[in-house]
Amino acid sequence: MLRTFQLSPNGWRSWLLLQRGYNPIMRRTQDWFELARFGLFIHWGPYARAGWEASWPLVGGVSTLPFGQDIPAQTYHANAEGWQPDPAAPEKWIAAAAAAGMRYAVLTTRHHDGYAMWPSQYGDHGVGRTAPGVDIVGAFTDACRRHGLKVGLYYSLPDWHHPAYPPFTDAMRPYVFGEYPEPTPEGLAEYQAYLRSQITELLTNYGRIDIIWFDGAWERSPEMWDADGLESLIRKLQPEILINDRLPGHGDYATPEQFVPPEPPVEPWETCLTMNMSWGFNPSDDHYKSSTVLLHTLCEVASRGGNLLLNIGPQGDGNIPEPQADRLAQIKRWMDRHEEAIIGTTPGLKPWQFPGPTTLKGETLYCHLLMQPVAPVSVRGVPVRHVQNVRVLGQDHPLPFETRIPVLDELNDVDGLGELVIDVPEVMRDPVCTVIVVEFDCDPAGFEPEAS
Template structure:
């Protein structure tokens, strides 16, 4: 079972991922050819030569990027507890000042900006946990970095680790204050020994920095699921679902398949109820603007999260409930079951409740609710919570049911 030993991560439940790099300039298209896959992989999928791709750095001047505003929104409007930013994605371009290579946002671009520093400063200002994504195995710019879909057997991968990866990790872990999380990705052919070398380096510089499950060889501090994949059942230990608002991570001007805010709320609650964190992505465009659709969705989700904070942050894995409820999701804390009402209802009805109930109330305003407990005709326990008239046509709020006992919550089906 994975254990980060970091209470902040266990309690956070909701974080912001940010994929941003030179690929934002292409926005899903190169020389008239569109990629039908994730936009940040365009260099790989469309076989763009290194010398051609590097020219993008000379065009990268995102005058509208405002780290302070993004972090403020994430914390105050969207209800997120941590942020993870792509310091170097597979394209090999560093979004920070690197002495390891001039191929970075300060030295190779007309903006001359260190985006890791800007975001680190903003996160520290707003008391937001700051994490960095770093592609430890794939580097399509480095001749010895791995590249998915290409032949890698001739490469001296250890040279890449020693001469680029490790020096850059040392830079990002020593120049920007506390780094709460290091998000490694796509380990590919990295060996167990090489993974251990990276882990040892991270922990030697920042002992409390937790490492994602994609470090390689099942050696991270927590389990990272597949992109947009949610465990079917409650899962013990610390884990996280990285996910998108549309179909891509990096900005793609052709991807308009935006999820609805209601769907994001349901996914967040489903992940939280099964014990995990939801790391939800934005992909700024080449000018540094966060897509307006992303902002609109996250504003609506954030309203729900802030109003129902008690029922989200610090919640724990809910015991497996035997019934599928289209209108609700559960989260829980010791002695409390939160019923998230996602469709209009006259009352909240839950059967197979094993606990004695003390009280019920609306989470967002503390309003006390009348409830009835008893046995259904089949002999199973139930609770009915009467909803006030003004809420019977509403959706997206949480009802807290306080319990006498801590465990169990649900009875076995007879």
């Protein structure tokens, strides 16, 4: 995983999207993606067997993955020989994802190292040769459908093993972005055919696929990838599929990586995030974010209208590493009570109206307290005369609150905006994040006050 450019400021990006034909009213993402809010990313391949980061060690590592390794290319690829990935592993991942409230999952079907996690008829580097009879993509898609999750397939545009790409060798070190050797014209045609063939397999053999998640586009121009042709092929094979924005010039949603953007992208978006600092199973990397930090990130992302694609890197045997499994269990504990404040919501209030993330579902406002309150909390600029109930999510007992409105509005009996002041007793607070539910008889974000 790596992305070498940042999202443009919203004004520039809006113009660019319009040039690409983006219509904010007619979006493919609105059927399910924009309300999903939470998904699981899985990076798994032979590298997990050795405890190496995904793909990057074979080119000498990369600065954005500080716990990555530097492994000779031949040694890296030889590690795949004899690896027998357990086809029962995806069931464990997807069961954990469903329990944690996730709505979709994305599996690395082929990372930059070229190892295919399905028995592809194109190319000889993958389970089809090293583990005959195994199909991890098939097991993954089946598990997603059993648990009701949408299916996403990650696919790397580069292949550092393919003879026509050309393959990466130690003589090409150090790896420099933008300077990967180009194929011959014959090699390019062969490689383009290889991409089309593998993508056709993935989008033909496994039923409906909901997302194809590209990566690695920085190494070639859109023309060399034949991005337009790939997009046309994908839409033909899977008309309802979503394509992320890493197929140059195309894409249904933006994918900021490893951070929450200060301003939400203008189009639908999803941020992908690791629990520690590595994508693959890397036992040397113990720099884990706490479950509280991960849940706070989920709340913030949802309040800005985005999705969080949270990564796990299973071990070589397919088991989820204990620190990651523990965080998924802690996320499940919180989501068991608070899922309705995340899944299926839209962004809530403006930042000045409440000191924390807010989400909205119809006429119900969810206020996320990322910090433990030391005084009553305020919700400002809302139609206070339309409040029906205030409570802590997961508890039925109503919370005491006061309302404050402008004096002239009070004197003139104007139906306007005011302030809610809510007391949250300590005994009712959640140790991770308390969610206050404010139920209105109108849309609190779209309410139009009377003139005073």
